[in-house]
Amino acid sequence: MSEHDTNLYGTIHGGVVMKLIDDAAAAAAGRHADGPAVTVSVDRMTFLAPVRAGDLLSVEAGLERAGRTSMTVGVRVTAERWNSSGPATEVATAFLTFVAIDAEGSPRPVPALHVVNAGVS
Numbered sequence: 001m002s003e004h005d006t007n008l009y010g011t012i013h014g015g016v017v018m019k020l021i022d023d024a025a026a027a028a029a030g031r032h033a034d035g036p037a038v039t040v041s042v043d044r045m046t047f048l049a050p051v052r053a054g055d056l057l058s059v060e061a062g063l064e065r066a067g068r069t070s071m072t073v074g075v076r077v078t079a080e081r082w083n084s085s086g087p088a089t090e091v092a093t094a095f096l097t098f099v100a101i102d103a104e105g106s107p108r109p110v111p112a113l114h115v116v117n118a119g120v121s
Contacts, residue, residue: 014067017092021045024042024060025061025073032111037098049090052081052119071098071100073096075094075095
């Protein structure tokens with residue numbers, strides 16, 4: 001994150017983080033739907049810690065649920081200092097709902113979500 005993205009408090013503007021979250025969630029939904037998927041709602045957005053200029057952010061998004069045409073995507077954002085080897089800090093989480101669309105912009109079916117058991121015993 002750069003100084004360009006800071007707010008009046010000197011931390012990264014929440015809207016910048018929200019855009020990263022929406023981009024990552026859209027990629028996860030689009031991959032699952034094998035085509036375009038649009039944001040329908042932000043069901044929950046939680047900012048847990050401030051992000052500072054110089055932080056390196058990691059954004060992880062994955063499907064939580066797939067309905068007939070809609071998908072719920074969970075997102076986790078972590079930050080670490082660019083010049084430190086310390087642990088990453090969880091700075092935000094979110095849940096968003098997407099709908100897959102066809103070329104005319106109408107909702108279209110999405111594949112079922114298959115949960116893979118990692119062999120935990």
